[in-house]
Amino acid sequence: MHEILIISGKGGTGKTSVTAAFAHICENAVICDLDVDAPDLHLILQPQPRQTTEFISGFEPKVVAEKCTSCGTCEQMCRFDAIKVGDEGAVVDPIRCEGCGVCVYFCPEKAIDFIPKHCGDWSISDTRFGTMAHAQLFPGEENSGKLVALLRTQARELAASEGASLILSDGPPGIGCPVISALSGTNLAVMVTEPTPSGIHDLERVVELCDYFKIPTSVIINKCDLNKTIAGDIRTFCDKKGICVLGELPHDPDFVNAMVQARAITEFSQGSTSQKLREAWQRLLQQAAESKAA
């Protein structure tokens, strides 16, 4: 089985639109949205949940007012400025709190309880392209890396039970915690980039991250006609790193036109962008097979 992850470093390069097209083209795959913070793939795939489960992760401190003597130990010990002692006793700032438990452990009165935290929800759903695992972290919450890891485990179990040969995942932007979590176990990371100063800068950092974790990579250049010089620089960079460019897509308004109708671009149009995406998918399958063999 292959696990393919679509990432980009920079946001807004077209990860989700490309993932939706691949989800339409591919067969026998479990689809997964690992951008649990700001997920968008469901807006195109319109999943019908089979089951939705609460994501409980980490703890939050809760001060028992009757026991608190306002001694100030918690405030002194907290390195995140997340608990303040006033006239009414200690008060936790849930937004700054990291859930480390220092205040709970060091409270001499044992006046702080540690309560499991409901940080979001995750679902297994049916879509017109197959089974989908997805989630929504509540706005402002932490533990996105753990929710990503949970979804990946669910996707693997689904793929095994349904006999799927592929897990296709839409990844988060950036190079931090959720991306690192999404990369773990991935056979091939496909990076969607664009020929802008930000696009190539962020591509280089995300390639470095994949190298760090020894994950094979390939690239799709989206909006490739926006700047021919930087598009050339991206090709040169990929050549030098031995990274396969799976395809180059034009700046095509049909991506947005398809999105407005909740369709993948390959469902919406038979134009040249859709054709290029189909060719890119064939190359991607070849790459995935080769990287697995290696």
Next chain:
Amino acid sequence: MKIAIASGKGGTGKTMVTASLSVSWGSRVVAVDLDVEEPNLHLFLKPDITGSRDALMEVPQADESKCNYCRECAEFCEYKAISVLGSVIMIFPEMCHGCGGCLALCPTGALTPTHRKLGDVSWGTSGQNRFLMGRLRVGEAMSPPLIHQVMTALKQPDISAGIADVLLDAPPGVSCPAISAVIDSDYVVLVTEPTPFGVFDLRLAHQAFTTLGKPMGVVVNRAGVGNDEVYGFCSQAGLPILAEIPYDRAIAEAYAAGEVIARISAPMTALFQRLAETIRQAAAPAKEARHA
């Protein structure tokens, strides 16, 4: 005052708006890049970097000769950064959140502080403005503590002395990195695009930052593509539309060439000067209320 430029969805134009506002503000600003995972503001403002330092986080190290393998630290650590198996203690510094609990509770003094490098903080000048950025080390998972260190560096006299206003280019998303970037701001500018993805993520951002009690306004970028849903949402949520930047291939090409959009044409210069004035007026009473 501190103005955060945030978005929910990535790639809506946060950095383009921050760069353009910084050259249109009318007085000197500190332009701060808090998208430490993928910082891009320097690519457009092209600052002269005058100083930098490593950003470090305190993590524990173990002195095996003093450890009695009582397991207190391992049982305490919420992040599984310490493991004690029989008479072996192992520390996984990359899992550590730097809470300092283990160092404080170790009964034998076997744990002492050392550091993990999160990335670096650098600063300098861009025209008449000051510039400040953080850059996460590739392989490092935790951006919020680096974002906090960038905000602390903002207090350095050589970075912010004599400058009243700060523009913060925030990371995408609405979880801990974005919250860390926005939490100390007086006003949040949400940059969106009129597409289903843009509106969905704008809703999330509005929800997350409302919890913080932040006043907000919206900049609609690429106005003219997609549909009208964003306008319905903003009117229903009571979010003022501060500006609309038209969808125009010339703007996309200028951005791709590394240009600051406020400088590409007279209408764009005027648009960002108006936007700066609108934000100043909207943010000033918000700041007074916050500090009252």
